[in-house]
Amino acid sequence: MSGADRERLFLENAAKAAAGTCSVRGTGDLPDALGRIVAMDSPVYCPGVTELEKAAAPLFPVRAADYADAAVTVEEVFGAIAETGTIVCVSAGGRAVQAGLLPAHHVAIVRRERIFGTLDDLFAAVSGAPPTNITLVTGPSRTADIELTLAIGVHGPEKLDIILV
Amino acid sequence: MSPEQTSLAFRENSVRALEDAALRAAMKQAADTFGTKRADAFAPVADLEALRDRASDIREEVLANLTMYVDRFVASATHAGAVVHRANDAAAARELIRKILADRGARRIVKGKSMVSEEVDLNSHLEAAGMEVVETDLGEYIIQMEGETPSHIIVPAIHKNRRQVGKLFADRLGVPYSDDPQVLTKIARKALREKFLTADAGISGANFAAADTGSLVLLTNEGNGRMVTTVPPLHVAILSIEKMLPSLTDLPAFLRLLPRSATGQTITSYVSVITGPRKAGDATGAKELHIVLLDNGRTEINAGESRGILKCIRCGACMNVCPVYRTVGGHAYGWTYPGPMGMILTTLLTGMAKSHPLVDASTVCGACVEVCPVRVPLVDLILELRRRKVREGFSDPKEKRGMALFGKAAASPLLFALGQRLAGLLWPVVRSMGGKDVAGRMPAPAKTPLRRKLP
DSSP: OOHHHHHHHHHHHHHHTTOEEEEOSSGGGHHHHHHHHSOTTSOEEOOOOSHHHHHHGGGOSSBOSSGGGOSEEEEEOSEEETTTTEEEEEOGGGOOGGGGTSSSEEEEEEOGGGEESSHHHHHHHHSSSOOSEEEEEOSSOEEOTTTTOOEEOSSSOSEEEEEEO | OOOOOOGGGHHHHHHHHHTOHHHHHHHHHHHHHHHHHHHHHHTTOTTHHHHHHHHHHHHHHHHHTHHHHHHHHHHHHHHTTOEEEEESSHHHHHHHHHHHHHHTTOOEEEEOOOHHHHHTTHHHHHHHTTOEEEEOSHHHHHHHHHTOOOSSSSSTTTTOOHHHHHHHHHHHHOOOOOOOHHHHHHHHHHHHHHHHHHOSEEEEOOSEEETTTTEEEEEESSSHHHHHHHSSSEEEEEEEGGGEESOGGGHHHHHHHHHHHHHSOSSOSEEEEEOSSOOTTOOSSOSEEEEEEEOTTHHHHHHSTTGGGGGOOOOOHHHHHOHHHHHHOSGGGOSSOOHHHHHHHHHHHHOHHHHGGGGGSOOOOOHHHHHOTTOOOHHHHHHHHHHHHHHTTOSOHHHHHHHHHHHHHHHOHHHHHHHHHHHHHHHHHHHHHHTTSHHHHSOOOOSSOHHHHOO
């Protein structure tokens, strides 16, 4: 699978799983994309650790110091999987994986060269020495426990947006 | 609640279920929905049969060398910093977990969905020790509030309709009545969020365990599994020994099969791979991770002729297509696991003496075998248990005499024709005597027998 194929397939499958998706050319386009996605009057948690996060963090007027108090988490994630439209969050490097769980809105930034083709590609890459936590996230939190009727936003985010850079 | 096993009353339970109109309606809707979703999810999968073969091979490899893989898992998980405990039976598992929690002063416990914890009846044991145990999967939350047990291994409250849930929430939580699943879901989110943030410990099950890395794998949709395993300072996982996979790299095959078979999803919203507790430099994970590996008779099953049932990955597809399950629902089976996989596992885990009517709970139509993603030979296993039931003297003597009589009649065309004639003539009498029992519900014999219509 070529890089372009992986990107196309990933965006297609992520959208099928009810994630919002957008694709930007570079870091310079990030503020515009975030401005369209994030409600700027709500408290945003952004770790501000990676280069992309450093570019994003100053955009938010209300910063939450702790993800538990945030309405939105904006973060760069480890990677993505084209086969399933999944984003991959890992605990390596002191990342709090649950930061993308507690707030109602999760905005994940992924570098396009970090898209794995298949589930096998991902696990081949991480299974040598897996970090404490690897979480695959596909779409928002959901349930069908009442009459098998889909309901969105149970305990995790009700909204997942993915920005491909 | 403490579930008393009622498998011996399978027939009585079934008759009661048939009279419950709300249950029948819920089961019918579920069956239709599941069938369509599953078929749609598998449609785009190329080489599905090869994928099933591969998954089946991996499961068989694990069972052929179960002790080795369990030992390997214990070593890897311990190396990753987890504390691994072995529990020989349900009582040992319950007590181990109570002690782990009590020793750390845990009072409030949040729980993710775990059928193994239902199997060992964990909640009532912890509650008796004064702990607050909160089920956080929406379906489990509903049935815990109602004081019921799960009636499906994936969708525990499948037997309830939205109006029943709405009324339950209004009565117990003091919220305005609504029968909108989205509104009810939000109510549960709000009520349970506080529990997550203030819990002393989380208890989860696991869908798989990777022997090479010591990782636990959990597939969830709601996010409660992630909460339970990462927010409280202590995480206790309970799983049965056959959940092993040789390697974490074997996982993709099962990630492709399990969600599609279970709910018709390409993949669940969340897949968590947890390897040990929080380590130096980590900002994720419980500070302490305890893993309880339950045997509860599985080593013995694995050594016998019913080993195949241990291949099961608990997707629930077999019950969704089973004509018996679809008619009577899960509670009729009278123990933790219902449907085709459940009737087999229940008989093996609790013993023929406590469950023998269950081995009749099948038409052996084979629909379950057709959908099983890991090729568990369900019909063969059921037939084997039926032979065992006869061998061990649990079959009904009336059934034995009836079968002997039928055997004689069927061997003689003259007698058989006479029997057919008599059945037709005597039917009104049989029907009035049968009442609500089996004979009363049977269709009347055809005016012209099939064998006379055939050339």
